[in-house]
Amino acid sequence: MNSGTGDLRAKIETAFERQVEGLTASAQFRALEEGRATAREYDAFVENVARAHLRSPQLVAFLYALAPPAAAADLRHNLLEELGLEDPAGRAHPDLLSDLLAGAGLAHRLPQVGAQADEDLRRVVVDPLLYGTLREVGLAALAEIVAFEFMLARLAGRFAKALAAHRGLPASALTWFTHHSEVDVRHAEQGLADLEAYARYYDLDDDEALAIVEAALREDVFTRRYWR
């Protein structure tokens, strides 16, 4: 196994921070937070958040299947949490996203949003693989999941506040955001460690791993998902 140089985690964290800064500086984010977005734009944002995360349990299950020993417990925990099975009062995250849509008066859009999420997943499966083996594919997928946890740990509360203030969403509709603002601080920390563990276990050198992480993020992974 590759022992690395020890700064991979810091470099990935820097890449994530750059993405978060890009998101908060974006015109779309500022309009949403400052109440300048139109009602239609708030609704589109809500739908896109649901679309981006509705099938997260499947993606986390895939990552659990690839998890190196040092990250398996974290990913199993995340998977159970996504499915609402981590504690007796837990609710599956797709159900929380349904609540978000319903709270925004968009319950009727759930079938279409679900179909879009299915198509997104289908595309991931049918598109030619850019990488030669599953180890790179897995790292790219893990990087995207952890990047969202990293971002949501910092911004989910601001999203929730903006939707409550400017779109009038009740607290019950915003549980998905408030949940992520609380638990993703821990998830993001674990996730960074898991990314490093993944690279070490599967013998990816730091430059190679960082290139895959950066390629997964591209220029602005968050705005690409939340403002389509």
Next chain:
Amino acid sequence: MKLVAATLYALGIPFVETFTHSASERHACDSVVVRVRDEAGTEGFGEGAPRPYVTGETVTTMVDHLARELWPGVAERELPPAGHLAGLDAFVPEPSVAGAVAPNASRAALELAILDCILRRAGRSAATVLPPRRSRVTYSGVVTAGSLDRAARHARHLRAIGIRHVKVKVGFDDDVARVTAVRQALGADTSIRLDANGAWSLGRAVEVLSAVAPLGIAAVEQPLPRGGDYAGLRAAVPVPLMADESLVTAADAEALIAARAVDFFNVRVSKCGGLARSLAIAARAAEAGLGVQVGSQVGETAILAAAGRHLAAALPEVAFVEGSFGTLLLTEDVSVESVQFGHRGQAPILTGPGLGIRVIEARLRRHAVAVRELGTGG
């Protein structure tokens, strides 16, 4: 069998990220797609990418040209037989457009749509018209403009996915540093080409190419503007030259060959006026001992990508192939099948009916900034 209806879609499919070079900055696909329908209801799809700095066309002139001149010239005329590419080339009319080098994007869009329609009706693949000489095509990657840090990051991404041929957009103040940074990021075993999009003067071209030649440059595309002193540059630098914007028509090809101006032709289906003419220019290059690159249009959809795939697979020799970025660049492509290249830039030949892809018309409508329906009888 005759064509009875057509639809023009002026697209605006957003890019995943901005694509920048010295001549343009693009945020979205602005292709024009043509759908034709014959009497039996068989449909075919073609695409052209108007580029003012290449063919002299814009989206507006292209739509107008298709609607007012090209479509009336093919509607309700007996179509040529399937598999007769030269017959199809003669079937599509060729009026000129004021101010344009040649209205080739319009022509390509219509030619491809008719070819797709005729072949679909016959249940045949374009691979039967352009028999493939290889089982898969290997694509190049592109490092776009932007900061040096961004260029190096792009290069690392391309290396991570196994790309072995990379084109670097140049034509900026920091060209030498840019190419050096990309070479460092890619390592020694990846071929690098440059593309200045005609941004250099002769002096600047000599200066940059002399400085970067030791880094191993496989070719430089369009170093000078159209009409520049290519023969002079070719004599002055050790880097092979490739014509792109200077190569739009068959007459351009002949002039470049006669002047011994370049070492490679960049043949692009949209720019060159369709598959038949692209094939002819590539054949002429081979006769003259020039190498051929099958190029693409930035942001082209699966339709032009499929046409380019057929061309690249069919040529006896092809030095480099570009395109098929699919959803690596577009937020959504327009076909059921993904034409995007995979690991190492490789992609299989297409064997389905027509151009080998199934276009999702609803996606064209969703991404169209304008749609124009054309019928027969005025």
